Every structure is written in structure tokens, then in C-alpha cells.
Amino acid sequence: xxxxxxxxxxxxxxxxxxxxxxxxxxxxxxxxxxxxxxxxxxxxxxxxxxxxxxxxxxxxxxxxxxxxxxxxxxxxxxxxxxxxxxxxxxxxxxxxxxxxxxxxxxxxxxxxxxxxxxxxxxxxxxxxxxxxxxxxxxxxxxxxxxxxxxxxxxxxxxxxxxxxxxxxxxxxxxxxxxxxxxxxxxxxxxxxxxxxxxxxxxxxxxxxxxxxxxxxxxxxxxxxxxxxxxxxxxxxxxxxxxxxxxxxxxxxxxxxxxxxxxxxxxxxxxxxxxxxxxxxxxxxxxxxxxxxxxxxxxxxxxxxxxxxxxxxxxxxxxxxxxxxxxxxxxxxxxxxxxxxxxxxxxxxxxxxxxxxxxxxxxxxxxxxxxxxxxxxxxxxxxxxxxxxxxxxxxxxxxxx
Amino acid sequence: xxxxxxxxxxxxxxxxxxxxxxxxxxxxxxxxxxxxxxxxxxxxxxxxxxxxxxxxxxxxxxxxxxxxxxxxxxxxxxxxxxxxxxxxxxxxxxxxxxxxxxxxxxxxxxxxxxxxxxxxxxxxxxxxxxxxxxxxxxxxxxxxxxxxxxxxxxxxxxxxxxxxxxxxxxxxxxxxxxxxxxxxxxxxxxxxxxxxxxxxxxxxxxxxxxxxxxxxxxxxxxxxxxxxxxxxxxxxxxxxxxxxxxxxxxxxxxxxxxxxxxxxxxxxxxxxxxxxxxxxxxxxxxxxxxxxxxxxxxxxxxxxxxxxxxxxxxxxxxxxxxxxxxxxxxxxxxxxxxxxxxxxxxxxxxxxxxxxxxxxxxxxxxxxxxxxxxxxxxxxxxxxxxxxxxxxxxxxxxxx
Numbered sequence: 001x002x003x004x005x006x007x008x009x010x011x012x013x014x015x016x017x018x019x020x021x022x023x024x025x026x027x028x029x030x031x032x033x034x035x036x037x038x039x040x041x042x043x044x045x046x047x048x049x050x051x052x053x054x055x056x057x058x059x060x061x062x063x064x065x066x067x068x069x070x071x072x073x074x075x076x077x078x079x080x081x082x083x084x085x086x087x088x089x090x091x092x093x094x095x096x097x098x099x100x101x102x103x104x105x106x107x108x109x110x111x112x113x114x115x116x117x118x119x120x121x122x123x124x125x126x127x128x129x130x131x132x133x134x135x136x137x138x139x140x141x142x143x144x145x146x147x148x149x150x151x152x153x154x155x156x157x158x159x160x161x162x163x164x165x166x167x168x169x170x171x172x173x174x175x176x177x178x179x180x181x182x183x184x185x186x187x188x189x190x191x192x193x194x195x196x197x198x199x200x201x202x203x204x205x206x207x208x209x210x211x212x213x214x215x216x217x218x219x220x221x222x223x224x225x226x227x228x229x230x231x232x233x234x235x236x237x238x239x240x241x242x243x244x245x246x247x248x249x250x251x252x253x254x255x256x257x258x259x260x261x262x263x264x265x266x267x268x269x270x271x272x273x274x275x276x277x278x279x280x281x282x283x284x285x286x287x288x289x290x291x292x293x294x295x296x297x298x299x300x301x302x303x304x305x306x307x308x309x310x311x312x313x314x315x316x317x318x319x320x321x322x323x324x325x326x327x328x329x330x331x332x333x334x335x336x337x338x339x340x341x342x343x344x345x346x347x348x349x350x351x352x353x354x355x356x357x358x359x360x361x362x363x364x365x366x367x368x369x370x371x372x373x374x375x376x377x378x379x380x381x382x383x384x385x386x387x388x389x390x391x392x393x394x395x396x397x398x399x400x
Numbered sequence: 401x402x403x404x405x406x407x408x409x410x411x412x413x414x415x416x417x418x419x420x421x422x423x424x425x426x427x428x429x430x431x432x433x434x435x436x437x438x439x440x441x442x443x444x445x446x447x448x449x450x451x452x453x454x455x456x457x458x459x460x461x462x463x464x465x466x467x468x469x470x471x472x473x474x475x476x477x478x479x480x481x482x483x484x485x486x487x488x489x490x491x492x493x494x495x496x497x498x499x500x501x502x503x504x505x506x507x508x509x510x511x512x513x514x515x516x517x518x519x520x521x522x523x524x525x526x527x528x529x530x531x532x533x534x535x536x537x538x539x540x541x542x543x544x545x546x547x548x549x550x551x552x553x554x555x556x557x558x559x560x561x562x563x564x565x566x567x568x569x570x571x572x573x574x575x576x577x578x579x580x581x582x583x584x585x586x587x588x589x590x591x592x593x594x595x596x597x598x599x600x601x602x603x604x605x606x607x608x609x610x611x612x613x614x615x616x617x618x619x620x621x622x623x624x625x626x627x628x629x630x631x632x633x634x635x636x637x638x639x640x641x642x643x644x645x646x647x648x649x650x651x652x653x654x655x656x657x658x659x660x661x662x663x664x665x666x667x668x669x670x671x672x673x674x675x676x677x678x679x680x681x682x683x684x685x686x687x688x689x690x691x692x693x694x695x696x697x698x699x700x701x702x703x704x705x706x707x708x709x710x711x712x713x714x715x716x717x718x719x720x721x722x723x724x725x726x727x728x729x730x731x732x733x734x735x736x737x738x739x740x741x742x743x744x745x746x747x748x749x750x751x752x753x754x755x756x757x758x759x760x761x762x763x764x765x766x767x768x769x770x771x772x773x774x775x776x777x778x779x780x781x782x783x784x785x786x787x788x789x790x791x792x793x794x795x796x797x798x799x800x
Contacts, residue, residue: 001625003599003652004565006514006536012659036465044463048455051671055448063442063639065434099499099665106663110535114406115515132663135510136406165404199403225401239463241670252403259412263506263532265499269669270641271451 008115008137024353030386033353034377035175035324037236041295041376043279043288047239050278054271062271068262070097070246071273077280078232078246086221087230087248094254096261097246099268101205103261104231104247106132108201109166111256113138117165120158120198122150124360124368126175129168129203139163142362145174147318149181152188159196167198171219173206173323176360176372180321183216190222199253200228208237208289210322211297226250234276236324237285237292242272296322296376303375303383310391312398317373324376327357330369331398339369342397350393352386408515408537424753430786433753434777435575435724437636441695441776443679443688447639450678454671462671468662470497470646471673477680478632478646486621487630487648494654496661497646499668501605504631504647504657506532507664508601509566511656513538517565520558520598522550524760524768526575529568529603539563542762545574547718549581552588559596567598571619573606573723576760576772580721583616590622599653600628608637608689610722611697626650634676636724637685637692642672696722696776703775703783710791712798717773724776727757730769731798739769742797750793752786 024031054062069075079095082088088095098104105128113119115137121130123142133140141158143150149171158164169189171181181189193200202219220230226249233245247257261267279285303326307317314331330339336358343356357368375383424431454462469475479495482488488495498504505528513519515537521530523542533540541558543550549571558564569589571581581589593600602619620630626649633645647657661667703726707717714731730739736758743756757770778786 001599001627001650003512003626003650005511005656006517008514009511009656009660012656012663034465039460039464042460042463044455044459047463048459051451051455055444055451059444059448060439060442061641063444063447063641064439065436065640099669102663103665111405111409112403114408117406128663128666131659135660135663199401226403227401240465240666241461241463243665243667243669250401250403256405256409256412259531260409260535263412263502263528263535264664265503265643266528266640267643269499269643269672271671272669 008135012131012135026351029347029351029353030378030382031353032373032375032378032386033355034374036240036377038295038299038376041292042239046279046283047275050275050282051271054274054278058274062274064270066267066270066273068258068267070268071270071277074273074277077277082230082248085218087218092226092250093248094251095246095248096254096258097244097268097273098261099243099245099265100235101203101231101233101245102128102132103264104245105129105168105201105203107257107260107264108229108231108247109133109136109138110260111253112199113165118158118163119166119168120155120164121168121362122170122174123362123366124176124357125168125362126170126203127359130362133168140362145177145179147179149179149185150189152185152192155189156192159192159198164196164198166201167193168201168203169219170203170205172204172216173209173320173325175206175323176325176355176357177327178318178320178323178325179327180216186216186219187222190219190228194227202228202230204230205233205236206323207232209293209296209324211293211300213321220248226253229253237289238276238279242269242275244268244272244276299375299383300326302380303373303387306384306387307391310388312391312394312400314398315394324374326373326375328371328373334369334398336367336369339371342393343371346390346393350389352389354390408535412531412535426751429747429751429753430778430782431753432773432775432778432786433755434774436640436777438695438699438776441692442639446679446683447675450675450682451671454674454678458674462674466667466670466673468658468667470668471670471677474673474677477677482630482648485618487618492626492650493648494651495646495648496654496658497644497668497673498661499643499645499665500635501603501631501633501645502528502532503661503664504645505529505568505601505603507657507660508629508631508647509533509536509538510660511653512599513565518558518563519566519568520555520564521568521762522570522574523762523766524576524757525568525762526570526603527759530762533568540762545577545579547579549579549585550589552585552592555589556592559592559598564596564598566601567593568601568603569619570603570605571616572604573609573720573725575606575723576725576755576757577727578718578720578723578725580616586616586619587622590619590628594627602628602630604630605633605636606723607632609693609696609724611693611700613721620648626653629653637689638676638679642669642675644668644672644676699775699783700726702780703773703787706784706787707791710788712791712794712800714798715794724774726773726775728771728773734769734798736767736769739771742793743771746790746793750789752789754790
């Protein structure tokens with residue numbers, strides 16, 4: 001049969017990263033391509049204990065249907081945490097548990113955007129979200145991401161042009177760049193969006209993973225009437241495989257998100273939600289985060305020092321204060337094709353996997369000479385060996 | 401802030417059933433409103449054991465990211481089961497694990513339907529699917545459901561009118577009616593859809609729960625080129641709270657569903673998928689189903705005999721050969737409002753919850769004098785007591 005797919009999905013391709021990850025099944029490949037939390041940072045033993053308790057004590061809650069809004073005790077805990085951070089205002093906000101922050105971002109776009117509405121995102125940005133937005137056939141446009149956040153002149157220009165429904169941002173340790181938006185720019189962005197009536201979707205999967213510098217408050221803390229949607233996740237601090245995230249937004253928006261979540265998956269896995277809840281009750285989250293940050297600080301510093309020692313001096317790179325990623329940029333004049341060749345040769349001939357910058361561009365045709373490195377998943381040995389290999393290759397291809 | 405929601409969601413309301421379920425939190429309410437499997441039929445002890453093994457033996461698989469297509473060992477097991485039933489053809493079909501059959505049905509509509517495309521469904525049908533379709537702003541139309549399946553003349557008329565992308569059917573023990581489509585009608589429906597180029601979405605959540613009569617083959621067994629999408633779930637045979645379903649369709653369709661699932665929730669909970677896989681490997685599914693069917697057979701027969709003893713003789717009702725539901729119809733002449741009053745009085749004044757037929761209509765304005773009873777969730781005592789109460793009320797309102 002000759003299938004006619006809907007226009008909104010016919011142009012969608014599977015994420016290049018997840019395709020690369022599949023090839024990483026080869027155990028001899030050193031992968032800097034993933035976005036997974038450090039395996040040694042997952043509280044496996046604690047989660048194993050808690051899981052046992054759940055199935056021994058509350059099997060029927062874990063196994064039967066739950067409500068779409070999420071497991072109430074977990075929702076309440078998330079509200080408490082977010083209230084402490086100034087992100088949740090009980091006056092007008094509500095919270096719903098989602099199947100990862102991925103679902104939170106996808107449903108936010110679904111409830112707000114008609115086909116053709118303009119949605120702005122940092123350029124480059126997280127491919128999972130970009131594809132989610134594209135799957136609703138919006139007019140997705142990029143705003144250049146600078147070292148301290150998006151270019152606000154460009155933002156205003158695009159807002160002025162009209163039709164902007166949503167502005168999607170990852171202000172902390174952005175994926176893929178590792179960049180953090182300054183407080184000054186957060187305020188400016190908030191004011192501009194407010195002025196032009198656009199809703200901000202603030203995605204904060206990495207905020208808890210700051211290992212250097214000072215915390216910067218969320219854009220959502222500036223919100224007084226629900227013009228910011230805030231999404232978060234337990235994927236990076238507990239375990240991604242449990243698929244538990246959340247979204248905090250104005251009650252009216254949450255109500256629509258709940259209806260859309262109901263038709264998407266009825267509710268998130270009960271066991272996963274109970275696991276997250278019991279972890280928060282039984283253990284000290286702050287203490288857990290202190291330990292996590294130590295692991296991430298060590299890995300970043302190791303990768304950065306190996307880059308300095310080994311990479312062609314013409315390659316520039318970001319120095320993230322948290323998160324999972326370093327963004328490297330090949331020398332000026334290098335074409336997109338040369339960058340892609342570098343990535344291909346690295347994985348094919350030298351068994352080191354990295355993600356080409358093209359994966360994070362707003363449009364398939366956008367030029368880029370950057371690539372993304374992940375430091376959380378590989379071991380110390382793999383970091384030293386893999387960066388050494390990439391360094392040698394970079395000098396061969398781009399000079400000392 | 402004054403939110404402008406997308407047109408596709410602005411008309412969507414939360415499912416009436418799930419709203420009713422919330423009120424059922426009152427432990428003194430006898431609920432015939434749910435669609436949950438019988439608590440005593442859940443293999444809780446086995447799942448508790450298996451869960452322990454998963455977290456002791458493969459914690460990193462359970463806790464880290466997985467691939468969007470689903471946990472490979474489970475996918476392979478599902479393919480084996482479906483191949484044995486003639487539903488999966490390795491030549492052109494593929495299978496992806498979904499977060500419940502709900503996600504399978506939602507994504508099928510997303511990949512095939514543009515806004516305004518015609519989608520046909522049995523009238524009445526499962527509200528969760530109807531709302532999923534509506535959330536993509538399709539032109540949803542009903543085809544009258546008779547005792548042996550939809551009226552095929554009406555189907556042909558609608559197919560002839562053009563623009564039909566998808567025909568959604570629950571051929572076994574349909575929700576909400578408990579009706580089963582005959583083999584003759586399955587063949588006829590398949591041929592008509594084939595002739596007019598519409599894809600069939602065959603949803604089979606209850607097929608394994610047949611406790612009377614002979615199995616009827618799936619419509620998908622007639623398929624030779626991928627014109628039928630088949631969805632199923634572990635919700636009714638293992639546990640709904642784990643959110644594990646699957647969809648089997650032509651490879652081209654599956655490829656698009658995978659891309660859409662990737663942006664929806666990245667992948668389904670790993671633990672849930674591993675739980676289903678290990679259950680299938682460790683236990684004899686057929687033996688488990690024999691036990692399940694005993695429970696369901698007993699409960700249906702009990703509820704039917706209590707209905708016969710207690711209900712106003714003017715009420716008609718279906719006699720399902722499987723599944724979870726009995727569909728009752730008030731005497732001719734009773735208006736939709738009187739039916740709604742009956743349901744309201746039942747839960748408010750007599751603490752027995754049932755779902756009004758309006759919840760399952762294609763359009764909010766469609767008339768109906770039916771209501772749905774679920775027999776799987778309540779205890780035997782609750783069935784006897786609750787049906788007694790409804791019977792007394794029915795006689796008061798509609799005569800002996």
C-alpha cells in the first residue's frame with residue numbers, strides 16, 4: 001500500500017543522535033555522543049531498595065491505573081521543591097507529572113501552537129524539542145545563541161514581526177552548547193516576551209547539575225501571571241529510564257496539558273512516580289546533588305584539560321559550569337561538510353563517537369562547524385583515550 | 401495572561417470517565433465506572449519477584465535511556481506472539497513498544513491524519529481514542545455499531561464520500577458496548593476499506609479476555625500489504641500501571657510512529673518493558689490467561705444474573721463474551737437528559753457510579769439512552785449490592 005503520511009510528520013527524520021547511539025552498541029567505540037547521566041552517579045542501590053518497598057507495600061497502587069495529573073504525593077513534593085526555588089506560585093500555577101521533560105515540552109507546543117504559528121528557539125538547540133515542535137508543523141525559527149544567552153536584538157526583531165506563540169529556552173548549561181543565559185538577559189528576554197505577548201517555555205533539565213559558579217534564578221521566578229511554562233525532569237538526577245519529568249505552568253495551561261496527556265499515554269508509569277517520590281522522602285536531595293556535582297565537576301575538568309592538551313589549538317570550546325556537554329567549534333573557514341567528515345572519520349576509522357552540530361540546527365540546511373562532546377557517560381580512561389584520538393585527528397585535519 | 405490555545409485542543413474536555421473516577425475516591429461509593437482489570441487477576445506476586453530480579457541483575461538497563469523502538473527482547477517476544485496469531489508478517493510488518501495502547505492509537509492518527517481528514521469510528525466508541533483523534537483536529541465521524549459490528553452500508557457510504565484516512569475499530573468486546581464484530585463483517589469491512597484506500601486501525605485491548613464463544617481472527621490477519629494497523633496492550637493481562645502496549649503495522653508506518661514516539665516520550669519506561677518481557681519468559685502466558693478468564697467469566701455471569709433479577713424489565717443489555725463491560729439501554733422514549741439524571745441520582749444519592757453513554761458518543765450533541773457497567777473492578781459483594789441498588793432505582797424511574 002502507498003501511504004500518505006500527514007504533512008506534519010512526512011518531513012520528520014529520526015534524531016541523528018539516537019541513530020549514532022545505536023552504532024555505539026559496538027563496545028569498542030568510545031562514545032562522547034550520549035546525553036545520559038554518569039552511570040556512577042545513579043543511585044542504583046537506593047532505587048533498588050525503594051522499588052522493593054513499593055511492590056511489597058503498595059502493589060495495587062503501582063500496578064493499577066493512576067490519575068493523569070500524576071501520583072499526588074509526588075506532585076506535592078515537586079510543588080514544594082519548585083516553590084522553594086520561586087518557580088511555583090500556588091496562586092495561579094499548577095504542576096503535572098510527565099513522561100520525561102520531553103513530554104512536557106511536546107505537550108506545551110501542542111496546546112499552544114496551531115500549524116504555522118511561529119516558535120522561536122535558541123540556535124542551536126536540543127534536537128528532541130526541535131523535532132517535537134516540528135511535528136506540529138509550526139514555523140520554527142532560531143535566534144542566535146551567544147555566550148550569555150540569545151541575542152536579544154534579534155529576539156525583539158522576530159517578536160515584532162508577529163505571530164510568535166512560544167519562545168523555547170534552555171537557560172542553564174544548554175544542550176548542545178553548555179552555555180548559560182545571564183540574569184540580565186533572562187530579565188530582558190522575559191520583558192520582551194511579555195511586551196509582545198509570547199509565552200516562554202523554560203526547559204531546565206540540567207539546572208541541578210551546577211558544579212561551578214553561582215546559581216542564576218529561573219526566568220519563571222519573574223513570572224506574575226503565567227506567561228512562563230517551566231519544565232524539569234528526574235532523568236539527570238535520578239534515572240532517565242524511569243521517564244519522570246514535570247511541567248509547572250498557569251492552571252489554565254496545565255488543564256489543557258492534562259487533557260492532551262490523557263490522550264497521549266493516560267498517565268506516566270506509576271512505579272516510576274512512586275520511586276521518585278519515595279527517593280525524595282527517604283533521602284536528602286541536596287546531599288545527593290552535592291555528590292552528583294562532584295562526579296560531574298571531575299569529569300568536565302578532566303575532559304577540558306585533555307582538550308587543552310590534545311586538540312588543535314585552532315579549535316575553540318565552551319567551559320560549562322554544569323550540565324553534560326562541551327561544544328567545540330572548528331577553525332574559521334571549515335565548512336559544514338568538513339565538520340561532518342571529521343565526525344564520520346572519528347567514529348568510522350577511530351571508533352570515537354561525537355555528534356555533529358548539524359543535529360542541533362533549526363533547519364537542515366543551516367551551516368555549522370561545531371560538534372558536541374558529552375563528558376558524563378564515558379569513564380575517565382575513555383575520556384583520556386578518546387580525546388587523545390580526537391586531538392590527533394584534529395591536528396591532522398586542521399593543523400597544530 | 402489571556403491564553404490563546406491551539407484550535408485542536410481548545411474544544412477538548414477531560415474524559416468524563418476519569419472525572420467520575422476521581423469522585424470514586426470516596427470508599428463508600430460502589431464503582432461500576434472504571435475500566436481497570438480485576439485486582440485479583442493481576443499477577444502481583446510474580447511481578448514483585450521479577451521486579452526484584454531486574455533491579456538486582458540489570459539495574460543499568462532498567463535505569464538508563466533505552467531505544468525508542470522498545471526494549472529489544474520484549475519487541476521480539478511480542479512479534480513471536482503476534483506471528484503465531486497471524487497478525488505480524490515479518491515480510492512487511494514491524495512492531496514498536498508504546499506507552500499503553502493509548503499511545504499506539506494516538507500516534508497512528510498523528511502520522512496519518514492532517515487536520516480535516518475524515519476518521520471513522522464505531523458509534524459509540526472508546527472516549528480515550530476519540531479524544532486522541534480530536535486532538536489532531538480531524539473530521540471524526542461515527543458509523544452505527546450493531547450487535548455484530550458496524551453497519552457496513554453506512555461504512556461504504558462514508559467511504560464513498562471520500563477523504564477517509566483511518567477507520568478505527570475495537571472488534572473484540574468493544575468498549576463501551578462489549579459487542580464483538582463477526583468474521584463476516586470483519587472481511588466485509590476489510591474489503592471496503594481496501595477498495596476505498598482507507599487504513600484500518602484495529603485496537604485489540606480485550607482480545608485475550610474471551611471467556612465464552614469461539615475466538616474470531618483479527619482483521620489484521622487478512623492484511624497482505626500493510627493496510628491494517630494493529631494495537632495491543634499488557635494493561636489488561638498484566639497491569640495497566642506499567643503502561644506497556646504495542647503497535648504492529650507496515651514498516652513504513654512504524655518508522656513514522658517511531659519518530660513521533662521519540663518526540664513524545666523518547667521511550668517507554670525500561671523497567672515496565674523488562675517486567676513484561678521477563679513475565680513472558682518465566683511464566684506460561686496461556687496458563688495465566690486461563691486463570692484470568694475464569695475470574696472474568698465469574699464476574700460477568702454474576703453481574704448479568706443480578707441485572708436479570710433486579711433491573712426494570714424494560715432495560716436491555718448486552719451479553720459480552722469477554723472484556724470488561726456491559727452496555728445497558730434504557731426503555732425507548734427515555735431522553736438523554738433522563739439517562740443522565742439516572743446516572744447522577746445513582747452516584748449522588750445512592751453511591752453507585754456508572755458512566756453515562758454520552759461519554760462515548762462521537763459528538764457531544766449525539767442522543768443516547770445507554771450507560772456502561774464495568775464488572776471487573778468491583779468485588780462480588782459490591783456487584784450484588786450495587787446492581788440491587790441500580791435495579792431498585794431503575795424500577796422507580798422507568799417502571800417494573
